[in-house]
Amino acid sequence: MIEVDLAIVGAGLAGCALTHCLGRSGFAGRTLLIEAGRGPGGRASSRRHRGDPNWRLDHGAPALNFTAAPQGALAELLQPLLDQGVLVKEQRPLVWLDGEAQRIDGPPQGLSYAGAPAMASLAEALLAQAPERHQSVFGCRLRSLEYSSGRWQLANTERTELFAAQRLVLTGTLLAHPRSLAMLAWGEPPLRSAVPSGADPQLDAALQAIARIEASVRWNLMLALPAAEIRDLPRQILLNPAAQERWAIERLVLQPQSDGRLGLVVHGLDDGQSITPESQPVLLRHHEQRLRSALPEVLRAWPELQRALEQAESHGVMRWGAAVPTAGGLPPELQWCSKSAVGFAGDWIKGPGYGCGEGALRSAMALAEQLKLA
Ligand SMILES: Cc1cc2nc3c(=O)[nH]c(=O)nc-3n(C[C@H](O)[C@H](O)[C@H](O)COP(=O)(O)OP(=O)(O)OC[C@H]3O[C@@H](n4cnc5c(N)ncnc54)[C@H](O)[C@@H]3O)c2cc1C
Structure with a gap:
């Protein structure tokens, strides 16, 4: 079992930006990024084709849109990507x-803006600056979450991959939204099963807000x-x-x-x-x-x-x-639920750039600040 201080589920823009921000700030804990897909990018990833090494297709988001010219911390996050040529103005x-x-x-x-040569280049470049004691695991879809005595235990469906962490961040809604029940025939959303209703009022409010997100x-x-x-x-x-x-x-x-x-x-x-x-x-x-x-x-x-x-x-x-989330959204004040040591990042957090790559990046930056202080 891999045991860490902070486990982040999802290597999309939010998970990679969060890992990057923690790395840049010198976060001293052990971090672990767990992703179901074969590489980073999530909905801003690029599809390769077997036997065709040059082929790269942005099969999800083809661009990174901004509501206004990036300034402040967002501009600081993006400048190195622009300098490296992996982020280009469209x-x-x-x-x-x-x-x-x-x-x-x-x-x-x-x-x-767009990733160069492809959208996946953005997540790859963000992940290149991870905290010193960081590990990424790809090709692992987590199915089960348990929380007891201040410790999270995470496992895939077959329970062949097990992880433990003191703190947990979810970037996708799969483990928290009732939507997974229909498609995957799961019971309760795994996050709800892990922390029973009433144990953490802040998490109860967060799960209610997440359930209202339409996509x-x-x-x-x-x-x-x-x-x-x-x-x-x-x-x-x-x-x-x-x-x-x-x-x-x-x-x-x-x-x-x-x-x-x-x-x-x-x-x-x-x-x-x-x-x-x-x-x-x-x-x-x-x-x-x-x-x-x-x-x-x-x-x-x-x-x-x-x-x-x-x-x-x-x-x-x-x-x-x-x-694309179309309605609802998690209020930023519910991004970190300290009693259960679980947090959220992703384009489904309310704020500028909601539903777009910008929202994913901003939410990750905001959560990184909270984690540094926590
Ligand atoms: C078709 C399409 C077009 C788009 N067009 C644009 C556009 O033009 N401009 C723009 O700015 N934005 C666009 N977007 C939105 C943009 O792609 C997203 O806002 C952004 O990529 C979201 O990043 P994220 O990290 O929040 O989520 P994601 O990229 O979804 O990352 C979440 C990650 O978590 C992983 N994950 C989830 N559950 C588990 C689990 N149980 N175990 C392990 N891993 C798990 C997923 O595999 C995924 O990689 C588009 C999206 C789509 C789908």
């Missing part, structure tokens, strides 16, 4: 489509298009409400590869069908089919892209379970 345009697939003027482009689902189709000369290639093609209604697509993201090929990610909207382990394979096939068949029409304004589509290779569909 120069390529966003374009908008209407319900007839015609290009239209959209709202002014906000402040947008949207995305079905992202990933395509590899052959190398082609395409003029004025936008980074993103956003669909206005009429177009979203017609094709159930939120946007298309275009990502040139180092060898000239083009990655295309179609962000498909959900239609509310119930997602269970049994229905998921059918739904994946359904969304792949419907997104592929909509593309020639949606891309009418780009004949070169339409032609390239004929030779597109599908890399399948990725389902993002809680893609």
